[in-house]
Amino acid sequence: MNLTELDTPAALIDAAQMDRNIARMQSRMNALGVRLRPHVKTSKCLAVAQRQREAGAQGITVSTLKEAAQFFDAGFDDILYAVGIAAAKLGPVRALRERGCQLTIVVDSMAAAQAVVADGYHFEVMIEIDTDGHRAGVRPDEDRLITIGRTLHDGGAVLKGVMTHAGASYELNTTQALEAMAEQERSRCVHAAERLRAAGLPCPEVSVGSTPTALSARQLDGVTEVRAGVYVFNDLVMANVGVCGLDEIALSVLATVIGHQTEKGWALTDAGWMAMSRDRGTQAQALDYGYGAVCDASGAPIDGFIVSSANQEHGIVSWRDGAVCPDIAQRLPIGSQLRILPNHACATAAQFPTYAVFDANGGVTPWERFYGW
Amino acid sequence: MNLTELDTPAALIDAAQMDRNIARMQSRMNALGVRLRPHVKTSKCLAVAQRQREAGAQGITVSTLKEAAQFFDAGFDDILYAVGIAAAKLGPVRALRERGCQLTIVVDSMAAAQAVVADGYHFEVMIEIDTDGHRAGVRPDEDRLITIGRTLHDGGAVLKGVMTHAGASYELNTTQALEAMAEQERSRCVHAAERLRAAGLPCPEVSVGSTPTALSARQLDGVTEVRAGVYVFNDLVMANVGVCGLDEIALSVLATVIGHQTEKGWALTDAGWMAMSRDRGTQAQALDYGYGAVCDASGAPIDGFIVSSANQEHGIVSWRDGAVCPDIAQRLPIGSQLRILPNHACATAAQFPTYAVFDANGGVTPWERFYGW
Numbered sequence: 001m002n003l004t005e006l007d008t009p010a011a012l013i014d015a016a017q018m019d020r021n022i023a024r025m026q027s028r029m030n031a032l033g034v035r036l037r038p039h040v041k042t043s044k045c046l047a048v049a050q051r052q053r054e055a056g057a058q059g060i061t062v063s064t065l066k067e068a069a070q071f072f073d074a075g076f077d078d079i080l081y082a083v084g085i086a087a088a089k090l091g092p093v094r095a096l097r098e099r100g101c102q103l104t105i106v107v108d109s110m111a112a113a114q115a116v117v118a119d120g121y122h123f124e125v126m127i128e129i130d131t132d133g134h135r136a137g138v139r140p141d142e143d144r145l146i147t148i149g150r151t152l153h154d155g156g157a158v159l160k161g162v163m164t165h166a167g168a169s170y171e172l173n174t175t176q177a178l179e180a181m182a183e184q185e186r187s188r189c190v191h192a193a194e195r196l197r198a199a200g201l202p203c204p205e206v207s208v209g210s211t212p213t214a215l216s217a218r219q220l221d222g223v224t225e226v227r228a229g230v231y232v233f234n235d236l237v238m239a240n241v242g243v244c245g246l247d248e249i250a251l252s253v254l255a256t257v258i259g260h261q262t263e264k265g266w267a268l269t270d271a272g273w274m275a276m277s278r279d280r281g282t283q284a285q286a287l288d289y290g291y292g293a294v295c296d297a298s299g300a301p302i303d304g305f306i307v308s309s310a311n312q313e314h315g316i317v318s319w320r321d322g323a324v325c326p327d328i329a330q331r332l333p334i335g336s337q338l339r340i341l342p343n344h345a346c347a348t349a350a351q352f353p354t355y356a357v358f359d360a361n362g363g364v365t366p367w368e369r370f371y372g373w
Numbered sequence: 374m375n376l377t378e379l380d381t382p383a384a385l386i387d388a389a390q391m392d393r394n395i396a397r398m399q400s401r402m403n404a405l406g407v408r409l410r411p412h413v414k415t416s417k418c419l420a421v422a423q424r425q426r427e428a429g430a431q432g433i434t435v436s437t438l439k440e441a442a443q444f445f446d447a448g449f450d451d452i453l454y455a456v457g458i459a460a461a462k463l464g465p466v467r468a469l470r471e472r473g474c475q476l477t478i479v480v481d482s483m484a485a486a487q488a489v490v491a492d493g494y495h496f497e498v499m500i501e502i503d504t505d506g507h508r509a510g511v512r513p514d515e516d517r518l519i520t521i522g523r524t525l526h527d528g529g530a531v532l533k534g535v536m537t538h539a540g541a542s543y544e545l546n547t548t549q550a551l552e553a554m555a556e557q558e559r560s561r562c563v564h565a566a567e568r569l570r571a572a573g574l575p576c577p578e579v580s581v582g583s584t585p586t587a588l589s590a591r592q593l594d595g596v597t598e599v600r601a602g603v604y605v606f607n608d609l610v611m612a613n614v615g616v617c618g619l620d621e622i623a624l625s626v627l628a629t630v631i632g633h634q635t636e637k638g639w640a641l642t643d644a645g646w647m648a649m650s651r652d653r654g655t656q657a658q659a660l661d662y663g664y665g666a667v668c669d670a671s672g673a674p675i676d677g678f679i680v681s682s683a684n685q686e687h688g689i690v691s692w693r694d695g696a697v698c699p700d701i702a703q704r705l706p707i708g709s710q711l712r713i714l715p716n717h718a719c720a721t722a723a724q725f726p727t728y729a730v731f732d733a734n735g736g737v738t739p740w741e742r743f744y745g746w
């Protein structure tokens with residue numbers, strides 16, 4: 001099978017570009033002297049994670065216990081579940097550990113630490129640090145950081161270290177701001193680790209990361225590992241942040257033109273929001289790509305065309321600036337194929353049961369992915 | 374199993390409310406003297422469609438050929454594929470028809486009509502009419518309506534009729550405007566049918582519909598069937614449009630509180646945008662619910678709380694007005710369960726492989742759904 005024979009919509013992976021993305025991140029981490037623990041929530045695909053491991057990654061990060069189970073069953077045994085643990089999930093975590101999975105959990109509150117300790121099992125635990133006000137975590141200077149650490153350690157849990165995710169980096173778009181955020185993420189997380197150690201508590205690991213900060217950090221002193229996910233594919237949000245070019249986006253959606261509204265300058269495709277996802281991550285960025293940037297069937301951007309609107313199974317392609325393309329039906333004729341670059345690779349990929357992975361020769365291999373919880 | 378034992382996030386269906394939604398729509402269509410052909414893209418679940426059929430629905434509408442194949446294999450043989458056909462999809466359509474599926478396709482251009490005729494098979498075809506400028510379709514007064522009809526009929530296709538979808542109804546929120554849009558959808562589609570008939574072409578079927586117009590139409594003279602999808606569950610967008618109340622939403626996402634940022638008035642849950650979907654359909658409406666409206670574990674809305682922001686597996690719950698809830702950790706303690714009402718049921722449901730369907734006694738039954746193309 002080759003690309004032109006695929007049923008559309010289809011999720012395409014450009015294998016060569018994905019490998020370049022993997023190599024780029026791995027070589028950066030090697031140069032900075034830290035381990036790379038990829039976040040597999042982006043691909044949810046064993047074959048992708050195997051490529052990351054072959055390139056030098058050590059361990060994986062997951063966002064659900066289903067990911068943990070699926071990847072453990074496929075031979076990944078060093079797993080960080082990077083979402084604050086709920087007491088009701090300790091049973092499944094314990095079951096995976098008892099099967100041999102080195103599954104580490106995360107807490108950021110006394111309530112969660114007490115629940116972990118109350119279970120009586122020697123869980124491996126990291127404390128989540130809030131280094132950017134973005135989401136979860138204990139701020140590095142809070143008194144309760146030490147209280148939580150002591151509760152875990154004295155209660156019989158294995159206090160493995162601290163972890164943070166500077167999600168606020170997604171809102172930046174200059175080298176200077178990204179480098180500053182990477183340094184903030186590093187320094188605040190290292191500071192939290194130093195406070196725990198000064199209190200006599202163990203803290204061997206300092207885990208930080210997001211794709212923008214990982215690709216922007218100038219030094220990672222005191223950090224032991226970096227987590228990043230979306231870099232494996234890249235996307236339009238990352239292009240707007242400034243950490244990749246459009247030609248470094250390895251994931252796209254193959255679509256077919258099914259109609260036109262010529263007076264409006266619209267081409268309609270069979271890739272609506274069910275295929276692209278509802279993610280509008282570029283809406284608040286410098287360049288709004290609607291539901292995606294339009295490329296021709298070979299992957300070359302068709303300048304100025306975006307998916308300006310979408311229904312469930314219809315995409316509306318038009319010029320970004322709102323002008324009416326006078327010859328849309330000639331430029332994008334019915335039956336022609338397009339590749340649409342996604343705003344957010346994690347969201348778009350999640351809409352597909354299978355990736356169509358193509359190589360330089362145009363041959364296509366299906367790679368399965370999973371979803372749900 | 375009962376609700377409190379479910380792993381979270383989970384997609385809950387309140388079976389009694391769903392049945393009331395089904396009965397409400399069916400009784401309206403019965404009173405208006407038209408058939409109801411539900412759009413199964415909302416649920417993608419055989420058990421849901423079976424309930425619709427038991428209540429009186431005749432035939433189904435699908436948005437993908439995968440839906441057509443799955444439902445045909447389960448005994449639904451009268452199917453309208455309501456997305457403009459691409460030439461590359463004619464082979465799979467023909468294969469389903471040759472297996473006995475009465476699968477009807479849709480065209481809205483000469484190019485598509487010619488491709489259908491060129492295939493040489495006697496497809497059953499409807500012409501899509503644009504009654505609201507929203508998406509696809511031929512406007513009822515265009516010359517090419519007749520040309521397309523004649524091309525199909527003379528070329529050997531079975532011209533089954535006209536169909537339209539007034540998607541613009543989602544942007545309305547007054548009874549008067551909804552009734553006017555329903556009448557516009559009806560009258561323009563009937564007008565297109567009359568033009569085809571006046572030209573000597575067959576046009577037995579006139580198919581219209583969207584949930585808002587179906588629930589607002591005062592008369593449907595000349596219409597033979599109505600298509601609607603989201604009414605089966607309802608959602609916050611429909612509540613803002615004004616065609617259901619919050620207590621008529623049958624789909625919700627069960628979530629667990631996993632942390633707080635008390636200074637910000639935030640509770641964090643394990644239902645992020647992967648569970649809710651990225652749909653922000655209420656963003657442009659009168660009442661913006663963020664990523665969903667927050668209810669307690671029994672389904673009663675907790676006034677003023679919404680999912681104000683979301684990451685992949687984290688939901689951030691806070692007050693809608695932006696004020697800081699001073700006692701968030703006491704009101705929504707760690708480990709407590711919440712039900713989140715979705716902006717858009719079609720998008721949220723699509724994130725889950727299985728529905729957890731509960732009855733009045735609290736018993737829970739899993740209903741499978743499918744996804745992809």
